[in-house]
Amino acid sequence: xxxxxxxxxxxxxxxxxxxxxxxxIKIKIYKKSIRGIDILDGIDGYFDDxxxxxxxxxxxxxxxxxVHEYAHFLQWRDGDPTFAAYYKYNYNPLLMIDRWLERKxxxxxxxxxxxxxxxxxxxxxxxMAIKLINKYKLPIQTEKYIKKANxxxxxxxxxxxxxxxxxxxIYSNKKLWDCIPKTLRESYVQHVPSKLMRMAIxxx
Numbered sequence: 001x002x003x004x005x006x007x008x009x010x011x012x013x014x015x016x017x018x019x020x021x022x023x024x025i026k027i028k029i030y031k032k033s034i035r036g037i038d039i040l041d042g043i044d045g046y047f048d049d050x051x052x053x054x055x056x057x058x059x060x061x062x063x064x065x066x067v068h069e070y071a072h073f074l075q076w077r078d079g080d081p082t083f084a085a086y087y088k089y090n091y092n093p094l095l096m097i098d099r100w101l102e103r104k105x106x107x108x109x110x111x112x113x114x115x116x117x118x119x120x121x122x123x124x125x126x127x128m129a130i131k132l133i134n135k136y137k138l139p140i141q142t143e144k145y146i147k148k149a150n151x152x153x154x155x156x157x158x159x160x161x162x163x164x165x166x167x168x169x170i171y172s173n174k175k176l177w178d179c180i181p182k183t184l185r186e187s188y189v190q191h192v193p194s195k196l197m198r199m200a201i202x203x204x
Contacts, residue, residue, distance in 0.1 A: 002027065002056070002066060009063060012136040016070050020054065023077055028055045047072035064140050071128040075121070082124040085117045093117045101165055115160045119153050119189040126152075127184060147180045153188040154180070157197065158204045166204055173203040 002017075004010055020027065044057040045065040054069045056062055075083035086093055093114035100111045126149035133140050151171070159165055170176065176199050192200075 002029075002062065004063070006139055008137045009139065012067075012132070012138060015136075016066070019077075020070075020073065023073070024052055025073060026051075026053045028053055030055060030057045032057075045069045047076065049076045063138065064145060067129045067132055067138065067140065068125060071125045071132060072121075074128060075125060080121075080124060082117075082121040085120065089113070097159075101159075101163065103163075107163075112160075115156060116189070119156050122152060122156075123149065123184065123186050123189055130184070143182050146182060146184050147177070150180050150185050150188060151177070153185075154192055154196065154200050157188075157192050158200050161197075161201060162204055164204075170200060170204050173199075176200060176203055 002013060004013065044059070044061065045068065046055045047053075047069045048055070054066075054073060056065050056069065072083070074080075089110070091110055091114075096105075096110055096114040097118070099105050100107060105111070126145075130142060130145065130149075132138070133142055133145065155170060158170065176196075179196055179199060
């Protein structure tokens with residue numbers, strides 16, 4: 001179970017758990033990192049609308065992870081267009097990228113579109129998560145969360161350019177982290193400034 005002694009967190013969890021219960025969404029807690037298809041390796045959480053399940057890796061950042069995945073749930077429940085985009089085409093964007101990473105298919109418009117769908121959905125999710133953090137006054141550093149959100153979009157650009165899923169090195173690059181903006185950059189979905197992109201590729 002997800003629990004907290006912080007009164008603001010407790011209030012948020014009560015609301016979120018009730019929402020999830022009404023939609024018959026289960027919560028799966030992982031004590032070790034989440035593994036599965038390559039696109040999930042190194043990720044701390046997920047929302048699976050097919051399985052009606054939220055998965056959370058229970059470390060010291062679990063609340064931050066849960067807020068993000070709960071926001072994905074809200075996207076699904078409320079018909080957010082960036083979430084609906086996953087079902088707009090006759091292919092699964094996550095599996096399409098996974099197949100491309102495994103070199104089972106070549107890069108084409110479907111792969112390119114899949115990356116755009118994911119980046120669009122993630123930035124929309126993070127906007128919603130930031131609103132939740134502020135609304136419930138959760139003990140999460142908003143500025144740090146925003147930098148992580150921008151970093152994640154940058155990461156997906158690196159995966160697309162380098163055709164590999166390398167999680168550890170890029171996220172431990174302090175010089176790169178210091179260059180990440182403190183405001184949410186929706187423009188990064190389509191284009192990252194060339195200097196920042198070069199720095200990211202060098203450490204990828």
